[in-house]
Amino acid sequence: MRWDGSAGHYEVWYLTLTDPAGGVGAWIRLTMVAPLAGEATCSLWFLAMDPATGELTGRKATYPIGELTAAAQPFALCVAGATLDDRGTRGAFEDVAWDLRWAPGRPYEHVHPVLRRARIAKTVLTLPHGDVLVHGSITLPGGRDVAIDGARGGQAHLWGSKHAERWAWAHAGDLTDEHGAPVRDTFLDGVSVYVPRLGREVGPSTPVVGRFLGEDFGSRSPRRVLANRSAIGLTGWRFEVLDGHRRVVGTVDARRDLLAGVTYQDPDGDLAHCYNTEVASAHLSVFDRAASGRRGWMLRQTLVADRRAHFEYAQRAPVPDLPLLV
DSSP: OOOOSOSSEEEEEEEEEEOTTTOOEEEEEEEEEEOSSSOOEEEEEEEEEETTTTEEEEEEEEEEGGGEEEETTTTEEEETTEEEETTEEEEEETTEEEEEEOOOOOOEESSOHHHHHHTOOSEEEEEEEEEEEEEEEEEETTTEEEEEEEEEEEEEEEEESOOOSEEEEEEEOSEEOTTSOEEOSOEEEEEEEEEEETTEEEEEEOOEEEEETTEEEEEOSHHHHHHSEEEEETTEEEEEEEETTEEEEEEEEOOGGGOEEEEEEOTTSOEEEEEEEEEEEEEEEEEEEOOTTOOSEEEEEEEEEEEEEEEEEEESSOOTTOOBOO
């Protein structure tokens, strides 16, 4: 936990996954915010979307900050009885519940150390467990239990003083090749953000991390995140990112009717409206530079996540005709 008890801070821990059997997506968040004015609070969030029925679930419960406890070594977090550690998360509130476990995965960081030391980024995003195999269950409203048996997911931690002006985020770990064969030890997680500077919107800044062909990938240097190509929108993201000899070209597409809308509040009171789905689709092309003496790029891998990718788009104004669930 990064909060030192002072005002002007928010912090989020979340898990995203998609049930490989039934296709239900889930997004579970444990959060806190210490506003510039008023008392700090902590919250539990539970979002789910079912592409088979079109049903969206959105729940949030907020508690006094005394309901939050945290330990660093070993990591353990508790919000109003819901827990998160390096091997799982469990909790229940209102009419939803979850009990999920995983073996610890590799950690990744989106923000380059130079940018962190300079305190340029107002939000820092990390992946304590970038790509994990999740087992357990979630309970949806009406007492519907969904068994989770080997869902690929990612567990993230982020903190800062203010959200960006606009952004898109995606995670894809449940991937196949172009013939439908599963591809393991492979994932992508990235974000593309626009921020306000001197009265205008600046960006995008696009850090992307992941793992391909047995090698970690990190397109996140200060120069690289500005040079990466990116186009974001409510229902999709197109990007082209580089790290050394490797280039990844990706598209993420989401169904508008399966976007779960939520509202974030910055410590200064400003609002951001986020539209999230864990049942998006992604297509990734992985290229390596051609051998010495040759020009261009060689296609090494084609990856597909059919309704198994995770996507979020956010902006300051709410999107007309899209309901906000929390």
